[in-house]
Amino acid sequence: MTAVIRADKLSKWYGNVLGLSDVSLEIGPGITGLLGPNGAGKSTFMKLVTGQLKPSLGRVEIFGRPIWNATGLFARIGFCPEQDAFYDELTGGEFVTRLLGLQGFSRTEAMARAEKALRFVELFAEKDRLLRGYSRGMRQRLKIAQTIAHDPEILILDEPLNGLDPLSKRKIIRLIRDLRDAGRTIIVSSHVLPEIEALTRSIVLLHQGKILAQGDIPYIRDLIDKHPHKISVKCADPRALASGLLEQPSVRAIQFGPEAETVVFETQDRDAFFGLLTRLIVENGQDIEEITSPDDNLQAVFDYLVGT
Amino acid sequence: MSALARSVRSVFSFYLFIVRRARRTKIFALVSFLPALAALVIRVNAWLSPGAAVDGPAVFSNIILTFNLQFLILVLALFYGTSILAEELEGKTLTYLTTRAVPKAAIILGKYAAYVSFLIVMVAAGVTLAFVILFADRLGDAQAWLVLARSAAVLALGLLTYTAFFTLAGVLLKKSILFGLMFSFGWENIVPYFPGATQRFAIMHYLKSLLPPISTGGEGNFAFLMFKLEPSTPAAAIVTLAVVTAAALGLACWAFARKEYLFEE
Numbered sequence: 298m299t300a301v302i303r304a305d306k307l308s309k310w311y312g313n314v315l316g317l318s319d320v321s322l323e324i325g326p327g328i329t330g331l332l333g334p335n336g337a338g339k340s341t342f343m344k345l346v347t348g349q350l351k352p353s354l355g356r357v358e359i360f361g362r363p364i365w366n367a368t369g370l371f372a373r374i375g376f377c378p379e380q381d382a383f384y385d386e387l388t389g390g391e392f393v394t395r396l397l398g399l400q401g402f403s404r405t406e407a408m409a410r411a412e413k414a415l416r417f418v419e420l421f422a423e424k425d426r427l428l429r430g431y432s433r434g435m436r437q438r439l440k441i442a443q444t445i446a447h448d449p450e451i452l453i454l455d456e457p458l459n460g461l462d463p464l465s466k467r468k469i470i471r472l473i474r475d476l477r478d479a480g481r482t483i484i485v486s487s488h489v490l491p492e493i494e495a496l497t498r499s500i501v502l503l504h505q506g507k508i509l510a511q512g513d514i515p516y517i518r519d520l521i522d523k524h525p526h527k528i529s530v531k532c533a534d535p536r537a538l539a540s541g542l543l544e545q546p547s548v549r550a551i552q553f554g555p556e557a558e559t560v561v562f563e564t565q566d567r568d569a570f571f572g573l574l575t576r577l578i579v580e581n582g583q584d585i586e587e588i589t590s591p592d593d594n595l596q597a598v599f600d601y602l603v604g605t
Numbered sequence: 606m607s608a609l610a611r612s613v614r615s616v617f618s619f620y621l622f623i624v625r626r627a628r629r630t631k632i633f634a635l636v637s638f639l640p641a642l643a644a645l646v647i648r649v650n651a652w653l654s655p656g657a658a659v660d661g662p663a664v665f666s667n668i669i670l671t672f673n674l675q676f677l678i679l680v681l682a683l684f685y686g687t688s689i690l691a692e693e694l695e696g697k698t699l700t701y702l703t704t705r706a707v708p709k710a711a712i713i714l715g716k717y718a719a720y721v722s723f724l725i726v727m728v729a730a731g732v733t734l735a736f737v738i739l740f741a742d743r744l745g746d747a748q749a750w751l752v753l754a755r756s757a758a759v760l761a762l763g764l765l766t767y768t769a770f771f772t773l774a775g776v777l778l779k780k781s782i783l784f785g786l787m788f789s790f791g792w793e794n795i796v797p798y799f800p801g802a803t804q805r806f807a808i809m810h811y812l813k814s815l816l817p818p819i820s821t822g823g824e825g826n827f828a829f830l831m832f833k834l835e836p837s838t839p840a841a842a843i844v845t846l847a848v849v850t851a852a853a854l855g856l857a858c859w860a861f862a863r864k865e866y867l868f869e870e
Contacts, residue, residue: 311867347704348703348704349700349703349704349865349866350865351865366709366862368706368707368708368709369706370706371704371705371706371707372706374704376700376704378697378700378701380697380700380868382696382697382698382700383698384623384696384698386623386626386627386628387623387626391622395619395622395623396619396701396705398615398618398619399612399615399616399619399702399705399707400615400705400706400707401611401612401615401706443701
């Protein structure tokens with residue numbers, strides 16, 4: 298892999314508060330998912346990579362050059378910030394065009410590029426609306442438009458799917474995949490595992506400012522699968538279901554939920570458990586209303602991995 | 606044109622576009638036209654009161670000194686100068702600037718230039734309108750127009766210097782508005798009345814030194830305001846203001862390039 302972004306023993310403190318600690322990693326073309334619960338250090342890492350913060354210790358390099366105050370490198374980077382912040386006096390079209398003007402593009406060139414970017418995120422028809430009239434999904438897509446408008450080689454997307462409805466999420470996931478297919482180096486942060494799984498197989502898990510695990514999704518899943526999972530089943534007769542699974546080796550514990558129709562199973566072998574559950578449902582004609590996994594969120598994964 | 610100059614120009618263009626649309630601009634524009642409104646009221650009152658004469662030059666001088674110089678430009682420079690950085694932090698839009706291929710100094714200089722240019726035009730428009738109303742019977746007098754030009758130039762210099770100073774305060778301090786209010790209406794409005802060399806520690810002293818000869822209409826009310834002014838020479842005043850402006854902007858750029866800024870959560 299050709300490293301486009303390289304962090305070497307990178308650390309950052311905010312006064313006495315640790316933001317990032319001794320992070321070393323190399324990121325090449327394609328999508329890399331940065332996963333971690335709130336406060337894990339994802340945004341700090343992204344701010345360091347985009348030169349908004351100066352490392353307290355260590356180095357961060359883009360194309361082999363330190364990024365802090367390296368103005369020239371910013372033409373090759375597009376950054377989509379997490380915060381929902383805009384110049385509300387502007388229209389969507391003006392926002393992208395004027396930011397391109399800052400990059401030094403002529404008015405004609407800026408307008409052409411803005412049009413291309415806005416069409417890419419399907420906002421061209423809304424370009425003359427004031428930003429304060431944009432929905433959350435539109436604003437999120439507009440942030441992506443300003444990120445890609447100057448055609449950067451590296452895209453840093455901080456929680457681009459945060460707070461979006463499923464339809465908008467799908468649109469943005471498709472946009473990011475298209476950018477990956479165009480050969481960009483992309484870092485996407487999120488605290489929701491399925492969102493990152495929808496984008497990439499290469500992820501970095503951050504927790505309390507440190508890299509907890511790094512690799513592809515199956516590797517991370519393996520790590521997770523070594524730990525027990527909770528599976529909640531809502532059905533008409535939870536006691537009958539529980540008795541059918543009670544003696545199975547893949548079931549570690551059974552607990553009845555606060556709602557009368559809910560039973561929660563704890564298993565260390567999800568695949569075996571789901572095989573059994575499916576067979577039992579079919580054989581006994583169980584009327585199942587809902588199957589959920591309370592652990593299917595990143596906080597639970599981290600809790601498992603850090604042993605809390 | 607150098608890369609820095611090109612970046613300053615693009616930032617200037619960006620913010621000149623934005624400042625014209627900002628809500629607060631409309632409010633400050635109204636305030637800037639208050640002298641014209643006051644002049645109009647005085648004129649109408651004179652027309653409605655037979656025998657009452659208006660000493661246009663004296664009223665104009667009073668407006669320039671007491672309203673425009675000692676109040677308006679200080680307020681404008683304070684709010685726009687400190688906001689050069691503060692509004693980007695409060696609005697969390699700084700990221701859009703600092704992740705562009707734009708030198709950090711260009712962000713400060715370009716935004717400063719955009720705001721100051723806009724303020725100068727806004728203040729000059731208000732002053733010119735007040736002048737036309739108050740000098741309505743002397744508009745053919747070239748000397749009167751010189752008074753306007755010199756007054757407007759002093760206000761422009763004031764805006765340049767104070768905005769630069771407050772830009773620096775905004776870059777360095779979190780509570781820059783509070784500091785600016787104390788500086789503007791404490792230091793700058795008191796120190797110029799101290800006798801001797803002390804008054805030279807205030808920017809206002811150099812601006813007052815450059816004002817045109819005041820037409821007080823004899824023993825006018827505002828003569829006491831100038832009572833203790835021991836003016837510097839025009840050359841010394843201009844050089845001092847230029848040095849303060851350049852130093853403040855230079856320091857602001859230097860500090861901005863080195864500091865890290867975090868958004869309040």
